[in-house]
Amino acid sequence: MFLAFVFSQCVLYPHLYTTEEKSDIISTVEFNHTGELLATGDKGGRVVIFQREQESKNQVHRRGEYNVYSTFQSHEPEFDYLKSLEIEEKINKIRWLPQQNAAYFLLSTNDKTVKLWKVSERDKRPEGYNLKDEEGRLRDPATITTLRVPVLRPMDLMVEATPRRVFANAHTYHINSISVNSDYETYMSADDLRINLWNFEITNQSFNIVDIKPANMEELTEVITAAEFHPHHCNTFVYSSSKGTIRLCDMRASALCDRHTKFFEEPEDPSNRSFFSEIISSISDVKFSHSGRYIMTRDYLTVKVWDLNMENRPIETYQVHDYLRSKLCSLYENDCIFDKFECVWNGSDSVIMTGSYNNFFRMFDRNTKRDVTLEASRENSKPRAILKPRKVCVGGKRRKDEISVDSLDFSKKILHTAWHPSENIIAVAATNNLYIFQDKVN
Amino acid sequence: MLSKGLKRKREEEEEKEPLAVDAWWLDPGHAAVAEAPPAVASSSLFDLSVLKLHHSLQQSEPDLRHLVLVVNTLRRIQASMAPAAALPPVPSPPAAPSVADNLLASSDAALSASMASLLEDLSHIEGLSQAPQPLADEGPPGRSIGGAAPSLGALDLLGPATGCLLDDGLEGLFEDIDTSMYDNELWAPASEGLKPVPEDGPGKEEAPELDEAELDYLMDVLVGTQALERPPGPGR
Numbered sequence: 001m002f003l004a005f006v007f008s009q010c011v012l013y014p015h016l017y018t019t020e021e022k023s024d025i026i027s028t029v030e031f032n033h034t035g036e037l038l039a040t041g042d043k044g045g046r047v048v049i050f051q052r053e054q055e056s057k058n059q060v061h062r063r064g065e066y067n068v069y070s071t072f073q074s075h076e077p078e079f080d081y082l083k084s085l086e087i088e089e090k091i092n093k094i095r096w097l098p099q100q101n102a103a104y105f106l107l108s109t110n111d112k113t114v115k116l117w118k119v120s121e122r123d124k125r126p127e128g129y130n131l132k133d134e135e136g137r138l139r140d141p142a143t144i145t146t147l148r149v150p151v152l153r154p155m156d157l158m159v160e161a162t163p164r165r166v167f168a169n170a171h172t173y174h175i176n177s178i179s180v181n182s183d184y185e186t187y188m189s190a191d192d193l194r195i196n197l198w199n200f201e202i203t204n205q206s207f208n209i210v211d212i213k214p215a216n217m218e219e220l221t222e223v224i225t226a227a228e229f230h231p232h233h234c235n236t237f238v239y240s241s242s243k244g245t246i247r248l249c250d251m252r253a254s255a256l257c258d259r260h261t262k263f264f265e266e267p268e269d270p271s272n273r274s275f276f277s278e279i280i281s282s283i284s285d286v287k288f289s290h291s292g293r294y295i296m297t298r299d300y301l302t303v304k305v306w307d308l309n310m311e312n313r314p315i316e317t318y319q320v321h322d323y324l325r326s327k328l329c330s331l332y333e334n335d336c337i338f339d340k341f342e343c344v345w346n347g348s349d350s351v352i353m354t355g356s357y358n359n360f361f362r363m364f365d366r367n368t369k370r371d372v373t374l375e376a377s378r379e380n381s382k383p384r385a386i387l388k389p390r391k392v393c394v395g396g397k398r399r400k401d402e403i404s405v406d407s408l409d410f411s412k413k414i415l416h417t418a419w420h421p422s423e424n425i426i427a428v429a430a431t432n433n434l435y436i437f438q439d440k441v442n
Numbered sequence: 443m444l445s446k447g448l449k450r451k452r453e454e455e456e457e458k459e460p461l462a463v464d465a466w467w468l469d470p471g472h473a474a475v476a477e478a479p480p481a482v483a484s485s486s487l488f489d490l491s492v493l494k495l496h497h498s499l500q501q502s503e504p505d506l507r508h509l510v511l512v513v514n515t516l517r518r519i520q521a522s523m524a525p526a527a528a529l530p531p532v533p534s535p536p537a538a539p540s541v542a543d544n545l546l547a548s549s550d551a552a553l554s555a556s557m558a559s560l561l562e563d564l565s566h567i568e569g570l571s572q573a574p575q576p577l578a579d580e581g582p583p584g585r586s587i588g589g590a591a592p593s594l595g596a597l598d599l600l601g602p603a604t605g606c607l608l609d610d611g612l613e614g615l616f617e618d619i620d621t622s623m624y625d626n627e628l629w630a631p632a633s634e635g636l637k638p639v640p641e642d643g644p645g646k647e648e649a650p651e652l653d654e655a656e657l658d659y660l661m662d663v664l665v666g667t668q669a670l671e672r673p674p675g676p677g678r
Contacts, residue, residue, distance in 0.1 A: 085502035173506055192506040221514060223507045242507050275487065275518050279511045332515075333490060338508055 005374065005426070005437040007381040009065055011050075026429035028416055032096040032104065035420040038066055038427055039106060040434055041091025045075035047108055047161075049119060066436055070119050072161040075110040087112050093178050095187070105164070107187060111174040114189050116165035116200065124152040170196050170206045177227045183234040190227035190239060193220075197251075209257045210239060210249065225340075226286045236261075238288070238295055244281030246297060246306065264295075264306050266313045276328045276337065284340035289349040290421075296352055298343040301325060303354050303364065318364045318371065321356050323394045323405045336410050347422045355414025358403065359430045360390055376414060376428045376435040386440060488523060491516045 028041040038050040051069035078087040088111055097105040103120035128150040133139055173191035180187045188197050188209070195210035210227075214220055223242045230236035235251045247260035268277060280300035287296045295306045297314075301322055304314035320341075324331060331337040336357075343354040355361045356373070364371045373390040393402035416429040424439035494512045498504045 083503070174503075220506075220510060223510050225507060242510055275515055275522075278514050278518075282507070282511060329487070335494075338511065 004440040005387045005424070006384050006440050007387060007435070008384075008425075008438045009434075009436040010378060010381060011068075011434040011436075024432040026416060026432065026434060027090050028092065028094050029418040029427050029429045029434070030094045030096060030106075031418050031420050031427070032106075033098050033421060035422060035425065037069065037096070037104060038418070038436075039094045039096065040427075040429065041074065041094050041108055043088075043090040045073055045077070045089030045091060045110065047072055047074045047091060047094065047106075047117070049104075070159040070161050072117070074108045074115060074117065074163075075113065078112070092175060095178050095180050097180055098184060100184075107178050107180065109175050109178050109189065112168070112171055114167040114175070114178055114198070115163050116167075117161050118164045119159060119161045122158045122160060123154060123156075125155045126150045127153050165200065165203050167198055167203050167206070170198075176225060177239075179227060179229045179237065181229045181234050182232055186234075188227060188229065188237065190224055192223040195224065195227055195237075195239060195257075207255070209251060209255070211256065211258060225283050228286055228288055231288050231290060231292045233292070238286055240283035240286040240297060242282040243278060244283055244299060246283065246286060246295065248308065262308070262311050264311045264314075266304070272325070274328065276332060279332070279337050280328065285342040287343060287345060289345050290347065291349055294349070296343055296345060298341050298354055300337060300339075300341075303343050303352055305352070305366065316366060318352070318362075320354055320362055321360075321392070323392055327405070331410075334410070336413075339413055339415065341413075341415050342417065344417055344419045346419045346424070353417055353419060353426065355417055355428070357410050357413050358408040359412040359414060360392075361414045361417060361428055374437075376430045376433070378433070381435070387437065485523065488516065488519045491519060 025043040026040050027043055028039075030039050031037070032039070036052050038052075040048050040050075042048075047070075048068060049070045050066035052064045052066050055064045074091060075089040077089045079085075080087055090110055091108050092111065093107075093109050095107045097107070097116075099105075103118050106117050106119070108115055108117060127134070128148050130144060130147055130150075131139055131141070167189070171189065171191045171194070173193050175189050175191045177190040178187060179190075186197055186199050188195055189206075190196075190210075193211065193213040194208055196206040197209045198206045210224070212222065212224060221243075225240050225242055227237060227239035230238075236248065237251070238246055238248045240246045244265065246264040248262035248264070249257035250261045251257060253259065253261065268281075283297045283299050285298040288294070289296065293308060294315075295308065297304050297306065298320075301324060302320060303318045305316040305318075306314045328337060341355050343352060345352055350367055351363055351365050353361060353363045359376045360373050361376065362371060362373050373392070374387045375390050388401075391399070391402045392408070393399065393404045398404050412431065414428055414430055418427040420426070426437050428435040428437065491512055495509070495516065498509045498512060
């Protein structure tokens with residue numbers, strides 16, 4: 001076993017808020033750049049930020065649990081009066097900005113609007129005003145006989161989140177991705193047909209850098225599914241499509257990046273061809289490696305790693321749940337085939353992780369080529385117990401601990417996961433539960 | 443934890459029987475195809491896809507990715523069901539190549555009926571025309587290359603608009619209007635007002651066509667609504 005993960009925490013979302021069912025589904029999970037903070041967004045438009053507690057010498061076994069640091073309502077449901085329809089408040093993505101001062105900044109987006117939030121601490125407050133009394137009421141100036149200098153006194157720590165920018169009215173279609181540029185001055189937002197470039201300081205205009213909307217909508221055959229900036233080259237970004245292709249674009253080439261610099265596509269395997277070939281090739285997530293040398297894509301059945309220098313095929317392909325290949329028609333019928341799974345790299349780009357059904361998630365070690373299936377469930381989670389690898393039985397005799405394909409619960413899907421930037425700590429969102437697993441200390 | 447049943451989300455409109463054998467939908471040339479004749483099997487899959495398309499289009503704001511994938515799957519199924527029918531290649535500019543048109547090329551009256559009724563439904567959707575986009579140098583990747591393709595005629599009526607219209611004041615609203623919008627022959631004749639929806643009306647073989655009076659009517663509607671999106675462009 002190349003990695004042994006132990007159960008650390010499980011946060012049940014209904015405990016934080018009301019019992020409104022819709023609001024409790026986690027829709028995005030993201031560590032910040034140091035891993036100190038973990039942000040989640042949910043279908044109710046709320047953001048919850050967890051902070052890792054400092055490890056104390058007294059409690060060696062408590063290896064830095066994540067506690068709730070701040071919660072706030074990021075997006076509210078809106079009504080578009082022109083089209084007479086409601087805009088969902090569900091948070092599609094959260095992306096952190098690198099920390100530059102004492103405050104934390106993050107971007108959160110729903111289908112239409114991106115917001116920049118500032119999360120800051122306040123642990124002191126001024127006391128001893130001259131013109132106000134302790135309750136804040138104005139004092140009669142005639143009664144003031146002496147002057148004093150207000151002093152800062154400690155108070156209980158208060159974490160407040162304030163919206164600093166609202167980037168609205170630039171997306172006709174549903175925003176699926178946001179990505180902060182390495183220049184830390186700009187970011188991009190991508191919807192089904194367009195990608196816009198923003199400056200953090202300017203909210204009333206954006207640059208359109210990709211537009212794949214055909215002149216006649218009737219000719220539409222492909223949409224943008226995900227987009228991300230290169231981690232180091234601020235002029236480079238990639239976007240993926242519903243046809244299983246990835247385009248790498250260089251913003252120095254032209255203002256409108258409809259002409260790609262590189263085009264990544266794997267030829268279709270004729271032996272696997274079916275009516276559903278295109279649907280299962282649709283890429284649901286694309287992520288640059290931390291090194292910037294590779295990109296990883298997730299389609300319905302596989303995770304692929306591409307070398308930026310080789311466009312005609314991926315360098316690695318990992319089967320996530322190939323046993324579903326014979327079930328595609330049923331999965332088409334119940335719409336599961338359209339589920340959008342995300343994928344993540346570990347800090348050293350040696351292990352990749354993605355989710356599956358039945359609250360399973362999978363990890364692949366790129367060096368040893370070993371893989372493991374783990375499960376995020378309360379029943380299996382004893383504190384500090386090592387997660388037991390799971391196995392799906394595809395046919396024939398089912399072993400004692402195996403699960404048959406027909407017993408899988410397709411309503412329990414793990415779409416969102418996150419990996420700490422430098423340590424082996426993972427966050428797994430299972431519908432309305434957030435699981436945090438850490439690796440076993442020797 | 444073990445033995446959780448397979449949970450399915452059944453769509454309300456579906457009355458399909460459970461699919462016992464999952465292999466019959468494969469291409470006829472595939473070795474693993476089941477005994478059921480492919481034509482019959484594909485018809486069920488086609489019906490399912492049409493239902494999905496209908497359901498998707500009935501949403502106030504359809505999921506574009508879902509819509510595109512379902513339509514593309516429909517194309518594949520249709521192509522396999524009627525391989526002999528010579529589907530007319532899409533010329534440029536396309537001359538009213540609606541979904542109904544291409545499906546009419548096949549001999550199945552039921553198909554055309556269901557698609558025609560779909561388009562009738564779409565005419566209810568309050569679509570606001572999209573100002574024409576500046577064409578990219580090599581064309582958007584989504585453009586189909588030659589060949590016949592049932593088109594997403596519906597999507598034009600779903601022309602989106604948001605609240606970003608008034609950035610430049612009223613003058614900006616009319617800046618992008620040009621005649622190419624009115625040349626779009628895809629507009630259904632009665633996009634305004636309600637029309638009773640014919641449920642699987644038999645023998646509906648005509649594709650929606652525009653005449654001069656209807657075109658003028660549409661122009662009045664366009665100018666009158668003042669609800670046109672001005673997309674953000676470079677430098678704005």
